[in-house]
Amino acid sequence: MTTTAATDPGSRIQLAVHRAVRRDTDRLAAALAGGDEIPVDAVQAYWAVTAAQLHHHHELEDTVIWALLGERLGERVALLLARNAEEHQVMAAAMDEFDAALVEIATSPAAARQALERMQGAIETHLAHEEADVLPLGAEAFTMEDIAFFRAEDAKTNSPDAFLPWLLDAAPEDDLTFFTSAMPAPVRARLDSDWMPRRQMAVEGLRRSVAATS
Numbered sequence: 715m716t717t718t719a720a721t722d723p724g725s726r727i728q729l730a731v732h733r734a735v736r737r738d739t740d741r742l743a744a745a746l747a748g749g750d751e752i753p754v755d756a757v758q759a760y761w762a763v764t765a766a767q768l769h770h771h772h773e774l775e776d777t778v779i780w781a782l783l784g785e786r787l788g789e790r791v792a793l794l795l796a797r798n799a800e801e802h803q804v805m806a807a808a809m810d811e812f813d814a815a816l817v818e819i820a821t822s823p824a825a826a827r828q829a830l831e832r833m834q835g836a837i838e839t840h841l842a843h844e845e846a847d848v849l850p851l852g853a854e855a856f857t858m859e860d861i862a863f864f865r866a867e868d869a870k871t872n873s874p875d876a877f878l879p880w881l882l883d884a885a886p887e888d889d890l891t892f893f894t895s896a897m898p899a900p901v902r903a904r905l906d907s908d909w910m911p912r913r914q915m916a917v918e919g920l921r922r923s924v925a926a927t928s
């Protein structure tokens with residue numbers, strides 16, 4: 715797992731999204747880890763948010779962010795971006811398998827745990843590759859205007875009430891500062907009064923499952 719702190723805004727955003735994905739799969743693994751008293755509804759609802767955000771992240775990368783990197787750096791990154799796109803497909807397939815296993819989780823929890831483990835492996839392989847090999851190229855190739863464009867494109871199909879509480883849940887202090895410092899006051903107010911408390915309820919639902927099965 716990469717722990718390098720981001721020094722450019724594009725990498726900081728990428729690493730914040732990746733951190734949120736790892737956080738969620740770790741929490742799901744903890745929730746599924748023991749016993750038979752898994753609260754199916756809470757697990758499925760929690761995973762639905764993770765899956766939507768992860769699919770969105772890949773789609774934005776494939777169609778906007780890494781597509782522009784390919785335009786900027788050309789043949790030099792062709793093989794790297796081909797690997798990246800293939801890993802996105804491998805992850806999507808692993809996510810579909812976990813989706814299917816969750817449908818049967820009440821009667822086959824072991825299969826869901828195995829599917830989650832496979833999916834975590836696919837996710838970690840990709841995130842580690844992207845962080846080691848692709849993010850540094852983005853830091854080199856993208857301007858601040860590009861980063862602003864990516865964020866605007868992202869927001870078109872990922873509303874702030876969905877994205878921000880997911881991203882900022884348990885985020886380190888410097889990420890909180892980065893993402894909230896230029897936030898319009900009404901958005902910040904909704905984040906604090908509504909969106910984060912709602913997110914916390916979903917997190918507590920999973921934690922209750924861990925307590926019930928430990």
Ligand SMILES: [Fe+2]
Nearest residue numbers: 728771775844
């Ligand atoms: Fe990424």
Ligand SMILES: [Fe+2]
Nearest residue numbers: 772775802844
């Ligand atoms: Fe990616």
